[in-house]
Amino acid sequence: MVLVVDDSLLQLNMILRHLENQELEIITAADGHEALRIAAERVPDLVLLDLVLPGLDGLEVCRRIKAAPATAEVPVIITTTLNGQEDKLNSLQHGADDFITKPVDRRELLLKTSSMLRRKKHLTTLARQASRDPLTGLYNRRYMDFAMKREMMDSLSSESPLSLLMLDVDHFKNYNDTNGHPAGDEVLKAIGSILTAKLRQHDIIVRYGGEEFLVLLPKTSAEGTALVAEKIRHAMEEYPFPYRASQPGGMVTVSIGGACFPEHACDAAELLHLADEALYRAKREGRNCFRLAKKLEVICS
Template sequence: MSERPSILIVDDEVSNIEILSATLEEDHDIYFATTGTEAIEIARTTLPDLILLDVLMPGVDGYEVCAAIKADPLIADVPVIFTTALGDQEAEVKGLMLGAIDYITKPILPVVVRARIRNHLDMKRMRDELAEMAVTDALTGLGNRRRLEKVLNQETSRLSRSGGLLSVIILDIDFFKKFNDLYGHTAGDRCLTMVAAALNRAVHHANDVTIRYGGEEFACVLPEIEHPEAMEIANSIRDRVQALGIPHSGSDASPFVSVSLGVATALCIPGSQPDSWIRAADEQLYVAKAAGRNLVAGIVFATDGVLPVASSG
């Protein structure tokens, strides 16, 4: 995968795309679109680092494209720079109000375009680094609750367009309060980091996300993973945590630290509520705990009302 920043150029005039591409292609990966509708689809597919967007286009104009981008959780954070020959302050204000970060006036000056884009990409990189710190759990290095909310919003938005599957696992360390009381908080922190490492080893897909949900509770977001495979992953997590062999004399479930897990899988449809997966997985976590802990329980549910259609233990 290229480490160069990627830029999506959107313009109905191919000659303008060629000029901008020639100006930027030495240091950037370039995508292009000639219509507003195409631009939105390519942006969702490629997730560019920056979008250069023409204002005046037939059909869906640049303002409508910008508004659609900023309303889409998957691509809302991508900076948009308008390119226009308007020279109209009112038009510039309108674009900035819609969420654009800058304007470039045509005909372009290559040295100016490169400098502005370099500055905006540098600012984006710094924002991304700060944003990553804000959604990372300091102890385990996993994502935190804020990251969970963001990922669920993005994935349900993305997958609802194709009716894709989404699976979520919620897990809890069994009798962790007793562990802290018996062995102390330093040992408790070490236990949390070891469980987090076991969680990461069990999750293999590129788009999967692991989370410290809060306290001794963890989560996995598994896009495009069917329920049987999600159950296999959950059982692998349970087995890996047991294999750590961390003594826990205060547990009624096992002589070693163990986890209980709830798994929820559903098709994403337009209007799906991201927290539906959390509620369904939480309910299955309670099922696993009620059955004796150190167990996995799972369900396939329907997002239009969170109605269970199948379950497994």
């Protein structure tokens, strides 16, 4: 998706004609504020940005696009009639990735556009590989550290609760020893699929290591957390995992521990610790159950 920002209808139509038949989804904006709104909502793969815009100029739009975490990696090509060396340097200093002088040459536009889109796709692939577990496709532990801090900041700013679930597959070593590690891997992949299907799109699901999974639940209270945990636990009980008859009780089950921010903890390390404690209480108290962190007198400054 390419966002084209230009307040001149003539210049805008010229760029759109140049990009015809390139199998690109094109969206347009006529001023800086509209461009920022669209960029935040749609997160384009590339922005073609005029420097001279009404209200908010192109340099400030570029700076804000690059400053926002969601759009920081989106490449920006400046398109302008200003062609002095200082104009180019100023654009680069504000985060622009390239510069095209108007009137826009079609060959130059297509070469630079395709180059930037290839680079963006490559970087997106690398970022996904760095943040995803290769077996399940879920987020990995490295991403969790980043997501936890971000979600806790959002929780504080919106004054809404954030909950954490920690899941562990019951008797998983027995399953692996009895049925083989490839069968165990299939169980882990199926659990990833179950969690993805049962949870909200904005919930964050992580394979934390081995047979452990974490789930971050934004805007979810302790009561809501218990309901989500029971939904997950029941879904695991009901799922027709291969060789589940070899497990105790004839089912593949999970034990779940939960903790809430800021009700139980004031920082990420303590939240993880309390969810882990609750998980092992669930293990000690019979497995295939959910336990919530115990209520403490917590005052977060």
